[in-house]
Amino acid sequence: MSRWKIVAIIVVVLVVAIIGYRIVHRPTGFQRGKGEDAPIPVTVVPATRENVPVYLTALGTVSALNTVTVVPQATGQLVSVNFKEGKEIKKGDVIAQIDPRTYQAAVEQAQGKLAQDQALLSAAKYLASSYENLGKKQYVAAQTLQAQEQTVRQYQAAVLADKAALDSARVQLGTPPSARRSMAWPGCAWWTSAT
Missing domain, CATH: 1.20.5 (Single alpha-helices involved in coiled-coils or other helix-helix interfaces)
Structure with a gap:
């Protein structure tokens, strides 16, 4: 073969x-x-209407539609940050608290100065009233009465300035108009400075 x-x-x-x-x-x-040609077993249930969750998983960058920069009105060390990431905040909410010891002395000093100038104003008004009565009887010169009235106006202005200084010393850090807070200071720089 x-x-x-x-x-x-x-x-x-x-x-x-x-x-x-x-x-x-x-x-x-x-x-x-x-x-391969055999029938496939299936389970049959009646149709119902339900909410179907929709999940989307993706990579990307998210940016806020609106952002607000919060600037402190006082300088000092932060004691607490009173919000959480993504929490809704409203106008008037306290979002951070500065250590009150750093500006409590300024408040007390402004209160003391206001009380002092109010006392001086009261004394100047009393003296001006006395000079006015004496001026009607020609016991005090008109120039002395005018000088005392100027002193009263000077102390009135000082009292107004002291009230403004007291209001300024009572600053409490607040929030911008209603917003959603995000990106908290990670590890927070616990010192703020007014700019």
Whole structure:
């Protein structure tokens, strides 16, 4: 026999052996009707109306539509930051508190100066009233009466300035108009400075 005939017989025998092996060792799913053409089991439930959550996962940068820069009106060390990331804040909410000891002395000093100038104003008014009565009787010169009236106006202005200084010393850090706070100072620089 020729060499090519031997090779052809070996190839035919191998093909027949492979086909026979496949037929004998066929998966059990095909034999029982559970193969690719078998029906797929499903569960049936009545249709209902429900909310379906929608999730979106993505990478990107988020930027606020509106931002507000909060600047303190007083200089001092922060005692507390009274908001959380993303919390709604309203106008008038206290968002941070500065250590009151740093400006309590200024408040007390302004109160003392106001009380002092109010006492001086009261004394000047009393003296002006006395000079006015004495001026009607020609016991005091008109120039002295005018000088005392000027002193009264001077102390009235001083009292107004003292009230403004007291109001300024009573500053409490507040919020801008209603907003949502984000990006709190991480590790917060616990010292603020009025700019």
